[in-house]
Amino acid sequence: MREKIVFIGGGNMACALIDGLLGQGRALADFLVIEPYAPTRDALAARGLDCRATAGAELGGAALCVLATKPQVLREACGQVRLHLPAGVTVVSIAAGVELASLTDWLGGHARIVRAMPNTPAKVGLGMTGLYATAACGPAERARVDSLFAAVGERIWTGSEAMIDAVTAVTGSGPGYVFHFMAALEQGAAELGFAPADARRLAVSAFRGAAALAASEDTALTELRDRVTSKGGTTHAALSHMRAAGVAQAIAQAVHKAEQRARELSAG
Numbered sequence: 001m002r003e004k005i006v007f008i009g010g011g012n013m014a015c016a017l018i019d020g021l022l023g024q025g026r027a028l029a030d031f032l033v034i035e036p037y038a039p040t041r042d043a044l045a046a047r048g049l050d051c052r053a054t055a056g057a058e059l060g061g062a063a064l065c066v067l068a069t070k071p072q073v074l075r076e077a078c079g080q081v082r083l084h085l086p087a088g089v090t091v092v093s094i095a096a097g098v099e100l101a102s103l104t105d106w107l108g109g110h111a112r113i114v115r116a117m118p119n120t121p122a123k124v125g126l127g128m129t130g131l132y133a134t135a136a137c138g139p140a141e142r143a144r145v146d147s148l149f150a151a152v153g154e155r156i157w158t159g160s161e162a163m164i165d166a167v168t169a170v171t172g173s174g175p176g177y178v179f180h181f182m183a184a185l186e187q188g189a190a191e192l193g194f195a196p197a198d199a200r201r202l203a204v205s206a207f208r209g210a211a212a213l214a215a216s217e218d219t220a221l222t223e224l225r226d227r228v229t230s231k232g233g234t235t236h237a238a239l240s241h242m243r244a245a246g247v248a249q250a251i252a253q254a255v256h257k258a259e260q261r262a263r264e265l266s267a268g
Contacts, residue, residue: 003030003063005148008055008077010035010044013094014068016122018049020151023125032058059084063144067093067103074098078106085110090141092116092148096168097265100134100161111136114145117167118152120175127153128174130167132160165266169259177251182207 005021007014010033018031028048034055035041041051052058059065065085069077074095085091090112093103103113114137118129129149133142142157149155158164182203189199214224229235242248 003144004032004058004061005030005064005066006032006034006055006059006062007066007068008034008081009067009069010037010040010049010051011068011070012120013118013122014066015044016118016127016152017066017068017148020122020125021148024151032062055080055084057084059089060086062089064148065089065091066148067091067095069095071095071098075102075106078103082106082108082110087111090114090137090144092145094118096172097262099266100132104134112141113137114141115161115164116145116149117164117172118149119171122149122152125152128171129153129155130158130164130171131155132158132164162263165262166259168262169255172262173255173258177254178207 007018014033018033021030022028029050031049033041033044033049033051034053035044035051036053038053041053045051059081065081067074067077067081074093081091085107087110091103091107091110092114094116096117098115100113100115103115104110107113111134114131114133116129116131118127121127122129127149129152131145131149133145137145146155146157156167158167185206186199186203189202190196194202210224214221225239229239
């Protein structure tokens with residue numbers, strides 16, 4: 001018998017996970033989506049997904065219950081879920097800034113919970129998800145959750161819940177940093193005379209190619225940088241300017257700022 005996965009919330013990340021699992025051979029019948037917003041529910045139902053407005057006894061047959069609502073409505077959603085949640089179901093929360101202590105309380109003392117921090121590249125199967133599980137989650141539960149997020153990219157399990165804030169700062173927010181740099185590169189290309197569409201293509205291609213090259217080998221990123229930097233050449237001129245402007249330090253400091261903000265949000 002196939003294990004059923006229930007999603008509380010049918011937004012972008014829930015859809016990314018469902019699409020990833022469908023691409024690996026799972027069937028539409030393996031999923032149930034609880035989505036109170038009628039237009040979203042109708043759109044999901046049009047795809048053939050089983051959608052309900054509220055959670056009910058169906059939770060009893062689930063192997064995983066994925067809390068995929070926005071953080072500001074998560075407490076209310078948990079209040080509904082707890083009425084029907086068996087002790088053996090593993091709950092996965094992808095809500096940023098909501099700690100396990102709060103989740104456990106809102107779920108009436110439920111013990112099997114995993115906090116997950118995926119990022120938006122999950123939509124194209126290239127995500128990175130940070131994961132932390134409570135002690136009540138054994139190897140089988142962890143493997144089940146790992147398989148869920150394997151459908152949309154890579155995973156990293158952290159040794160403490162606090163490290164989820166660090167994951168948030170690096171990869172959760174990381175796409176935003178990359179898009180910021182890409183937009184600047186696009187602007188530079190446009191200022192050199194390229195048409196807007198070509199400027200964007202050049203910027204995206206540079207990042208796509210460099211990321212693929214870095215992923216293809218274990219070479220240090222600084223060494224890969226040095227390989228393309230001939231002394232006195234064009235890359236050397238550009239990087240010298242960036243060093244003088246403190247770009248690398250600013251990026252590293254920005255990551256710390258993001259981690260600090262993630263801790264503040266977690267603390268409420």
